[in-house]
Amino acid sequence: MKITGATVFVGGPAKNYVTLKIMTDQGVYGLGDATLNNRETLPAAYLRDYLIPNLIGMDPRNSEDIWQLFYRGAYFRRGPIAMAAFGAIDMALWDIKGKLANMPLYQLFGGKSREGALVYAHATGADLEDLIDSISHYVEQGYKAVRVQCGIPGMPTASYAVPDKKGDVRNYITDYSGIKPKVEIWDTDRYMRYMPGALAEIRGRFGADLKILHDVHHRLLPREGAEFAKAVEPVGLFWLEDPTPAEDQDALKLVRQHSTTPIAIGEVFNSVWDCNKLIENELIDYIRLAATYAGGITPLKRIVDLAGLHHVRTGFHGAPSHSPISMAAQYHLNAWAPNFGIQEYLVLGTPECDALFPSGHRMENGMVFVSDAPGLGVDFDEQEAARYSYSPGSHPVVRLLDGTMWNY
Template structure:
């Protein structure tokens, strides 16, 4: 069996999804996702100009050797651009192998460990009252876990994942349009004085059974993160996400020394080498590496196995920057992983997205039920793809009130 061709498509409904389709001489094809949010043309070009020419003629069943060929053979290793491209190839090869075997990918990993996987929704509000309404919406919709973000009084612009005005709190998405980044303003003192009580109010309102998650999005120093994690211990968060930048991994020991609040980190990581020490030293409770940025299924399986040795559970990234192909890869890993924790979930199931990526995966009452179709269980309609083209965008940037650039 040989790879005969591969094609890259860029575009989608509201997002620049980077979709890879690999064809074989037996007519079986596989799909992968190389979407690198707001830098989408870079992995697409790497695939088209460098990787696809080398793929032609390879045996798609040899996914491990192909992964090593590109990773070790590149000399300059890792980085989000390369790993997103490798991840797309790896997903597509697993998709092909599942179709050859007539089995869903989770069966190739070792079979299901659970029937359904818990997901969490994103509740947000311009203020705390608005956030409470958003949380209630998702609770009424059957979610058992909700991430909560709200505006901070006195902060001159909306903080991370918070709308400027009330009323869009159940469908809010950060605006990435335009190549020049939007600027947000951050005030650590106001945040640390306000947010612990806001989280306590949410817990009091919704009771002990709702899983409450909160994302700091790298905005605190290690000392500040340790103090914040200690302050919110009574809330019993399901996790505190990215409380500080993880570049200085030893600094995360400070949080562990001062708090038992569970910590989730890793959505910007792109290899096992970004998280191995955090896992081995048990400085985190959930690992957030995504199937695309993390180099695909082959790499994530290694991370999952390492995490399982150290009481660390999965909590894969699931922002709209991941297409239904990448999410499907994670659904299959979630079904199998013995140390599964939770899956981030933002609604992708618009009619336009479902038309571009037909699938039978089901999200119901806060749980995802993976399809039993062979491979990843997602298809790609090339005729629908012609409706979309690339549109440049950028993440916002953050500045302190005096103008200093800060961590997004």
Template sequence: MKITDAKVFVGGPGKPYVTLKIMTDQGIYGLGDATLKSRETVTATYLENYLIPNLIGKDPRNTEDIWQFFYRGAYNRGGPIAMAAIGGIDMALWDIKAKLADLPLYQLFGGKSREGALVYGHATGSDLEDLMDSIAYYVDEGYKAVRVQCGIPGMPTASYGVSEKKGDFKNFITDFSGIHPKVEIWDTDRYMRYMPDALARIRERFGPDLKILHDVHHRLLPREAAEFAKAVEPVNLFWLEDPTPAEDQNALKLMRQHSTVPIAIGEVFNSIWDCNKLIENELIDFIRVAVTYAGGITHVKRIVDLAGLHHVRTGFHGAPSHSPLCMAAHAHLNAWAPNFGIQEYLVLGTSECDALFPSAHRMQNGMVYVSDAPGLGVDFDEKEAARYSYKPGSHPVVRLEDGTLWNY
């Protein structure tokens, strides 16, 4: 069996996905997601000019050797562009392999460990009252876990993950359109004074059973992160996400010394070498890698297995930048992983997205149930894809009130 061709498609309904389709001489094709948010055409060009020419003629069943060829065979290894491109290839090859076996992908990992996988939605509010309404909406929709983000009184602009428009809290997604990034203004003191009490009031309103998550999004210094974590211990958070930038991994030691709040980190990690010490030293409780960004299924399975040895559970990244293909890969890993924790889930489901990526995977009452269709269980309609073109976008940037650039 040989790979005969591969195509890259850039575009989607409101989101410029990078979709890879790998064809074989037996008529079986595989699909992968190589989207690198706000840098989509870079990944596409890397695939088309460098990786795909080296795929042609290879046996798609040799996923391990192909992964090693593109990772270890490169003089300059790793990084987000290369790993997203490798991730797309690897995902498509596993799709082919499972289709050959006529099995859903999770069966190739060892079968199911659970029937449904717990997911969390994104509740947001321009103020606390607005946030409470948003949480209530998700609870009414059947969610058992909700990430909560709130506007901070006196903050010059909306903080991370928060709409400035009151009432805009149903499946709110930050606007990344345009090549020039929007600027958010951040004030740590206001955040530290306000947010612990806001989280306590949320817990009081919704009771002990709702799983509450909160994302600091790298905004605090290590000492501040330790103080904040200690202050919110009574809330019994399911996790505190990205309390401080993960480049300084020693910062997590300080947090561990001062608080027992579970810590979730890793959505910008590209490899096992970004997180192996955090896992081995048990400085985190949830690993947040994504199959696309972290080099595909082959590599992410290694991370999951390492995490399982150290009491670290999965909490895969599930932002809108991941297409239904990446989310399907997560769904199969979630069905299998013995150390599964939770899955981030933002509703992708517009009719346009469903038409582009038809699938029988489903979400019901806060749980995702994986399809038993062979492979990833997601198809791709090229005629639908022709409707979309690439539109550039950028992540916002963050500045302090005096203009200093801060951590996004």
């Protein structure tokens, strides 16, 4: 069996999804997702110019050897561009493997550990009242876990994942359009004074059963992160995400020494070497890598196994930058992983997205149920894809009150 060709598509409904389709001489094809949020043309070019020419003629069943070839053979290893490209290839090869076996991927991993996988929604609001309305909306939809973000009184601009005006609270997604980024102004002191009380009010309003998550998004220094984690202990958060910048693995030691609040981190990581010490030293409770940025299913499955040895559970990234293809890869890993924790979930199921990526995966009452279709269980409509083209965009950037650049 040989790979005969591969095509890269860039575009989608309100997102520049980077979709890879690998074809074989037996007519079986596989799909992968290489979307690198707001840098989408870079992994697409890496695939087209360097990786696909080397794929032609290879046996797609040898996915391990192909992954090692591209990772070790590149010499300059890792990085989000390369790993997103490797991840797309790896997903597509696993998709082919599952179709050849006529089995869903979770069966190739070892079968199901659960029927449904818990997901969390994103609730947000321009202020606390607005946020509570958003949380109520998701609770009414059947969600049992909700990430909560809201505007901080006196903050000069809206902060991470917070709308500029009240009422825009259902399925809110930050506007990334335009190549020049929007500037957000951050005030740590105001955040530290306000947010613990806001979280406590949310707990009082919704009771003990709702799983509440909160994302600091790398904004605090290690000492500040430790203070904040200690302050919110009475709230009983399901997790506190990214309290400090993710590059410094030792920073989490200080947080761990001063608080028992569960910590989740890792969405910006792209290999086991970014998180192995965090896992081995048990400084985190949830690992947040994604199938795309981690280099695909093959390396992510190894990270899940390592995490399981150290009481760390999965909490895979699921922002709108991931297409239904990479989300499907994670759904299969969620079904299998003995140490599954939770899955981030943003509503991708618009009619336009469903038409581009038809799938049998479904979400009901705050749980995702994986399809039993062979392979990834998601397809790609090339005629629909022709409707879309690339549109450049950028993440916002963050500055402190005095203008200093800060961590987004």
